[in-house]
Amino acid sequence: MLFSGLPSSSEPLHIPDGFLNWWVSLICWVLAIVGVGIAIRRSGKTLGERQVPLMGVLAAFIFAAQMLNFTIAGGTSGHFLGAALAAILLGPWAGILTMTTVVAIQALLFQDGGLVVMGANVLNMGVVATLVAYGVYRGVLELLGGKKWGLPAGGFVAAWVSVVTSAVACAVELAFSGTSPLTVALPAMAGIHALIGIGEGLITVGALLFVAAVRRDLLEVTGPAAGGMRWAIVGLAIALGLTLLAPLASPHPDGLERVAEDHGFIETAQGAPYEIIPDYVFPGIPNEALATIVAGLVGTLIVAGVAFTVALARRKAAS
Amino acid sequence: MAGEHLHALDGYRARTSPVHHLDARVKLVLALLFILSAVLTPTGAWPAYILLTALVWSAIILSQVGMGFVQRRTAVVMPFALAAVTVIFTTPGRPVLTVWKFDITDHGLLRLISILLKSWLSIQAAVLLTACTPFPALLQAMSALRIPRVLVVILGFTYRYIFVIGDEALRLIRGRAARSGDLNGKGGGTLLWRARVTGNMAGSLFLRSIERSERVYAAMLARGYDGQIRTLNHPTVRPSELVLMLAGSLLLVLIQLLARLRW
Numbered sequence: 001m002l003f004s005g006l007p008s009s010s011e012p013l014h015i016p017d018g019f020l021n022w023w024v025s026l027i028c029w030v031l032a033i034v035g036v037g038i039a040i041r042r043s044g045k046t047l048g049e050r051q052v053p054l055m056g057v058l059a060a061f062i063f064a065a066q067m068l069n070f071t072i073a074g075g076t077s078g079h080f081l082g083a084a085l086a087a088i089l090l091g092p093w094a095g096i097l098t099m100t101t102v103v104a105i106q107a108l109l110f111q112d113g114g115l116v117v118m119g120a121n122v123l124n125m126g127v128v129a130t131l132v133a134y135g136v137y138r139g140v141l142e143l144l145g146g147k148k149w150g151l152p153a154g155g156f157v158a159a160w161v162s163v164v165t166s167a168v169a170c171a172v173e174l175a176f177s178g179t180s181p182l183t184v185a186l187p188a189m190a191g192i193h194a195l196i197g198i199g200e201g202l203i204t205v206g207a208l209l210f211v212a213a214v215r216r217d218l219l220e221v222t223g224p225a226a227g228g229m230r231w232a233i234v235g236l237a238i239a240l241g242l243t244l245l246a247p248l249a250s251p252h253p254d255g256l257e258r259v260a261e262d263h264g265f266i267e268t269a270q271g272a273p274y275e276i277i278p279d280y281v282f283p284g285i286p287n288e289a290l291a292t293i294v295a296g297l298v299g300t301l302i303v304a305g306v307a308f309t310v311a312l313a314r315r316k317a318a319s
Numbered sequence: 320m321a322g323e324h325l326h327a328l329d330g331y332r333a334r335t336s337p338v339h340h341l342d343a344r345v346k347l348v349l350a351l352l353f354i355l356s357a358v359l360t361p362t363g364a365w366p367a368y369i370l371l372t373a374l375v376w377s378a379i380i381l382s383q384v385g386m387g388f389v390q391r392r393t394a395v396v397m398p399f400a401l402a403a404v405t406v407i408f409t410t411p412g413r414p415v416l417t418v419w420k421f422d423i424t425d426h427g428l429l430r431l432i433s434i435l436l437k438s439w440l441s442i443q444a445a446v447l448l449t450a451c452t453p454f455p456a457l458l459q460a461m462s463a464l465r466i467p468r469v470l471v472v473i474l475g476f477t478y479r480y481i482f483v484i485g486d487e488a489l490r491l492i493r494g495r496a497a498r499s500g501d502l503n504g505k506g507g508g509t510l511l512w513r514a515r516v517t518g519n520m521a522g523s524l525f526l527r528s529i530e531r532s533e534r535v536y537a538a539m540l541a542r543g544y545d546g547q548i549r550t551l552n553h554p555t556v557r558p559s560e561l562v563l564m565l566a567g568s569l570l571l572v573l574i575q576l577l578a579r580l581r582w
Contacts, residue, residue, distance in 0.1 A: 016399050017354050017445070018438030025358070040469055049546030052469065053536045054529075056476020061528035063481045064488040068524070070517040080521075089525065100470070101477050108457065109330060109478070111392060111445045114438075116354045174402060179434060184405045199514065206518010207525060215526060 013081070013170055013193075014106060014121055017114030021177040028173065029119030032100075035127035039096035047094065055094060059101035062086055066102075068203070080200045083129035083166070084137070084159035085207055089218065092134040092231070099126040120173050124166040128238055133162035135235015142229055151212060151219075152205045159204035160197035165239055167193035172245050329482075330392060330449040338382035339451045342556050343460035345564045350448040356571040357440040360578050362433040367578035368440070374570070375443045384450040392450075393442040400435055407431045454478050459553060472548045484528055491520045 020028070044051055062082040082102070087095035103121045106112040113121040140154035171189040175182035212219055333339075338346070353375065360367045379389050412426030448457070455475065462471040495516060499508070508516070536544075556564075 016438050017441030018358055018434055018436075019399055019403060020358075022355075022359055036470070037467075040467060044469065049544065050536055052472050052476060052546075052548065053539060054532045055473045057480050057484070057528050057532035057535060058525075059473065059477040060480035060484040061525055063477070064484040064528075065521045065524055067485065067488045068492065068517050068520050070513040085521065085525075097470075097473065101473050104470075104474055105477050105481065107445075108474075109449060109454065111330070111442055111449065114354070114441055115351060115445055116358055116441070178406070178430075179403050180405055181409045184409070185402065188402070202511070202514035203518045203521055206515045207522035208518075210519045210522025211525060214522070218526075218529065 013125060013166060014103075014113030015117050015124075015170060015173070016111075017116050019114075019177065019179045020117045020120055020173055021179075024173050024177045025117050025119060028117070028123045032119040032122040032127055035096060035131075036100050036122065039093040039100070039127075043091075043093040043097055046091075051094075051097075055097050055101065058086070058090065058094075059098045059105070062098055062102045063105060065207075070199075070203075080159075080203045081125060081129065081163060081166075083125060084133035084155065084162045084200065085204050087130045087134040087162075088137050088155060088158065088204075088208065089211065092130055095130040095134065096126055099130055102126075120170075124169045124173075128169050128242075129162040129166040132165045132235045132238050133158040135231045135233070135238070136161045138229075139232030139235060142232060151208055155205045155208045156201035159201040160194075161235075161239070163193050163197035163200045164190055165242065168242055172242060329454070330446065331453055332384045332388065332450045334383045334451065336381060336383045336451065338378060338447070341563070342554075342560050343452050343456035344463050344553075344556060345560050346448055346452055347457065347460040347464065348564060349567045350444045352568055352571050353444045354441040356575055357437045357444075359575060360433075360437065363429045364578035367574050368433075368436050370574050370577075371440050375440060375447065379443065379447055382447060382451045384447065389443055389446045389450065392446045393439060399438070403431060403434050406434070459550070463553060468548075480531075484524070484531075487527060488520075488524055491524060495520065 043055070047054060062085075065082055065085070066080060068080075083095070083099050086098045089095075090098060100122050103113060103125050104118065107115055107118050107121065137154040137158035140157055141150050144150040144153065167189040168186065171180070171182065171185035174180040174185045179185075208219070353371070357371055360371070376386070379386055407423045407427035407430075408421045410424055410427035410430050412424030414422035415425050415428065416423040452460075455478075458471050458475050458478070461474075462468055499516070
């Protein structure tokens with residue numbers, strides 16, 4: 001490597017070609033195109049002809065900011081994705097466009113993430129991470145009702161949740177493709193990114209506080225005006241959708257591709273009796289334990305989400 | 320790290336090879352079809368993998384960018400190979416080897432090797448595409464393939480500025496190293512302090528970037544920018560290049576047919 005600050009690669013989030021099967025890639029493309037399409041329309045409406053230079057330079061900013069790292073302990077260092085920062089500073093639509101551009105540049109220029117699976121990477125790091133981050137951020141702001149520490153608290157939680165959510169999305173896609181069974185992929189991806197997410201959260205908060213101190217006006221562009229509640233629900237809905245998808249992926253550890261492949265398998269004849277073994281689990285105890293922990297974690301998140309939705313609804317009713 | 324510039328990272332390698340001369344649209348289509356074909360090749364269809372390898376290697380050799388260069392840049396896939404490794408245990412099949420309590424199955428092994436091969440083939444094609452196509456030409460090819468104009472133009476802007484802003488980030492990193500006695504990563508302060516410093520750097524980089532984008536926008540307005548980006552017309556694809564594209568696509572389809580009918 002040319003120098004130590006080379007962005008990404010250590011972030012196991014950029015899926016290379018060959019790790020997702022065709023139909024998972026296709027579905028991800030469709031979802032990503034819908035998300036990015038809406039983002040182009042909405043941000044074009046608010047930004048007009050400023051859109052191109054602003055988005056272009058800010059995507060370069062996210063890319064460069066991924067080079068900033070700090071030593072955690074030993075040889076490991078924390079650096080970040082930037083989806084939450086982009087969402088909070090630019091709003092969800094411009095945030096999606098910025099992150100999409102970053103993902104595309106990483107794939108096209110640095111082969112960090114594949115081309116045919118770019119839809120999945122755009123979906124995970126561009127669309128899902130940005131929407132979830134913005135939803136969580138607005139949700140926390142609403143919940144704290146204009147308290148001073150709403151900005152750092154919202155920023156931290158949004159950054160953490162967005163990183164973990166894109167890791168979970170990535171694990172689900174790998175599981176549906178039969179590349180990595182969910183019982184392994186989910187705890188591994190979510191576990192690693194639960195740690196990475198802390199670094200992400202700390203950097204995001206630092207950046208937000210700096211911007212708040214120097215140019216508060218920039219933060220108020222996307223300010224606490226309208227629709228905070230709606231965004232919180234969008235973020236929660238995506239997180240919920242993913243959680244509901246996860247169990248669907250586990251009974252098909254080999255993906256549908258397997259069905260198509262069965263004709264062509266080298267040892268079809270003797271392989272046939274082994275083909276369909278329902279519901280096997282990776283026989284490692286530590287992984288199962290981890291899986292349970294993660295399940296509990298996700299469950300807690302959902303409960304927290306529901307609780308705060310109810311709390312908000314009651315507050316609205318009271319006022 | 321002092322004096323480093325980011326442009327060294329651009330994967331383009333200027334050569335005068337037939338592959339470099341080929342129209343970017345043809346190259347993009349062929350590279351995408353090649354990757355698609357690698358992804359679609361069934362598990363264990365070895366002859367198809369060998370043919371695909373022969374194809375991409377011929378292109379690499381023809382392009383003169385250097386086999387070593389391409390192989391070095393394919394290393395980015397490594398962390399992901401780890402993610403796929405567990406399929407050797409979890410795919411049902413005949414156990415061939417037992418590692419501590421776990422059975423490695425024959426089908427699992429085949430599947431892992433196939434995934435890694437597919438990925439390796441795809442990345443080589445992508446590296447080659449980047450290495451012998453200037454990025455602006457690639458962008459033109461993308462807009463010819465009907466990728467939304469605004470997205471392509473934003474990508475072009477990003478490409479233009481990642482090296483500028485990236486250098487800015489490098490200067491920030493150098494500044495931090497100079498001020499906080501960054502000896503062997505034992506920079507001062509607690510973890511929280513270090514994280515905050517990095518956060519402040521990101522915030523400061525954001526402000527510099529947004530102010531730069533404002534200046535860029537003002538400069539564009541001064542030059543008559545009205546929201547439309549105008550470029551020169553693309554040259555038409557030469558008939559010989561069109562034939563090459565069709566022949567290449569046909570070849571990939573044939574390899575797919577071979578892989579699916581025979582295996």
